[in-house]
Amino acid sequence: MPKISGLARSDRPSRPRPADSFDRRLIAPMVLGSVLNPINSAMIAVALVPIGAALGAPPAQTAWLVTGLYLATAVGQPVIGRLVDTYGPRRLYLIGTALVGIAGLLGALAPSFGALVAARVLLGVGTSAAYPASMSLTRSEAERTGRDSPAGVLTALAVSAQTVSVVGPTLGGLLIGVGGWRTIFLVNVPLSGACLVLGVLRLPKSPGGRRERRSVDPLGMALFAGLLAALMFFLMKPRADHWWLLALAVGAATAFALREVRVTEPFIDLRVLGGNIPMLATFLRQFLSFTTAYAFLYGFTQWLEEGRELSAATAGLVLLPLSLSALAVSAVTGRHEAIRGKLVVGSLVQIAGCAALLGANSGSAIWLLGAVGIVMGIPQGLNGLANQNALYRQADPARMGSAAGLLRTFMYLGAMVASAADAAVFPHGADTGGLHDLALFMLAGATLLLAVTLLDRSLRTPAPPTPRKA
Template structure:
């Protein structure tokens, strides 16, 4: 039932970010101002603000009403979001450009835009790429099962993941309404590099959110509420960093500083133990606040200026897809590192995985020459 509920949540959350980016792009076209630094910064700050409230409120709700209370709270919030959307979101006009239309299927939208037509009509089943969804799920499940307990005897899981991945790529390139529009990657090496950076950056970020939180409760002895409090410094600093750095058009500098911040935080985690002073936990959270505020904003800006304007929604959707893949890898790494108990040894093993991902993120940034041409200077970056 939890997995089924998570699938339903996925249908809702998958549409929000691509639709927001499409709205930003359509407003840029309508106003003739293609430098939405302030808008993108506001979007990043909104994410960080929610992240500040989330751990604290989640811990409080669990303490008061159990884990189900964290889901119950979302019901009135979702109702409020629907009402605000009906009142405030612009409605597409018949003569509007395709990028101004909003749909829960950004990939289908982008396919229609690339062919100059409209999104195919018909039943929901006809528009859903069920074979593509099945192959994508098979690829991820096989890969995650292997990563959660890597061993040579399970080599067949890697073979299954590779076969499903190849079949998925063939299917998506041929499908009229693909589950994930791989066409947005065609010939756009800078955008592909951004997706690669996104994956490894979120491996580090989610490993910290998953693993560090578990360790503060089981290995350090904090309650869920106090574990949420321990993360507040990270999100507060991340919000401030996003506001300050949003004034700069540099993408490369933000990514480099974000990579250094991740690496530094991982090194400090290696010094933590069950008897460490509380200030060391808060120090780790503060250090992580720097990359948390920089990476999200810089990756978001990169996609906006590197993607084909007519495929902004699907390109933004792919950004989130790679972030979620990073979260899945982080979840598998956390499970493999901790086993049955989140002890200090497991935290250190996880920190080495995070450190490797952070170093890869740094290398992907250092050797990407296209980043110097990716900035919100009022015109699209040359690719």
């Protein structure tokens, strides 16, 4: 048999592989690419204070480092997901991961706070490609093998993203302790390089050989981007004199809806989406789950550094138990769908964790704060995986990339609302009173998540995905 190492998978059609077996060579680039966004989302949590001190930026200003990435991601995920549906996952994966390396280098060399925000925006765009590409590849492999739900692969994607989200602060704290806050940007350069090598060697050029080219609807994409941008700028500073931002968001939403229902190939088919109530409920649960999760991640971390007066490295270590509990829960429950059960348990534990946070103060023992992290790690390991599995069954397979992108959009909408909430409760620094106000906000979100889950009857017997006419 001729030697084939170093060749792209698409160049090796004769390589033996069981017809009903998922191509495991795809897993490494899928997982590594998909964690680029959550790791950059999480590492910044412990860097906000040192960046603010170094560049003279108050907490309300450093919040743009969070929001800039999330705004770019919220727009980029469904846009790039649609491009994945149209042009295939390999090309978009490679372009996106290359942008990650460029953004990491720009952030490491940024001379000003504005340049740093620009690097974070570019990171958001670049990291938007891998997840919809991975979900599209998963669906293509499921169709090729005839297996309804490759639970192990979906679990690997969810577990890696969720675990990295909570490991990120610990990793970020260690990197900052070793080389300063610029290292959390520089680490993207080798990560990007690894993704590019794996992508070139392992991702197929035309999965399944049946991809249909479609219009990408650039006007619809632009209106969608304008809608999200106006809404998020308002959420950053929700004041009465910023009413015009809400008016702009409503206008963009109206124009977007009118556009999408009239064109043959819409960016987001609102007629199909509006008739898919279970998928809309999944998007809402994703939003609620991650509003609470990210409010805790950013708010609690800032309070550990300012209210509890811990160093960035120590604050990252305090959050390590959260990482471990999320990993353990995901590993134990990952291969069993149990979508409704996971969401019920996850929301109940979120409620318990938020209630426990109301008792935290500047004198709380480190072990007690770590225990709160353990509790909050449990829903991290349940909710994201459950919503991803629900979407996999609810979405039109032909639009899996854009549907997966929208799922991530709602995740980052939650993150942006969480960031706005953190800025609102910590206007002059992360004190204990603000932490308790944040806990009440999180408690309301977790309670609403439980209610939405209990009211959704479709979760009892999720149907397998069926194609819908575009």
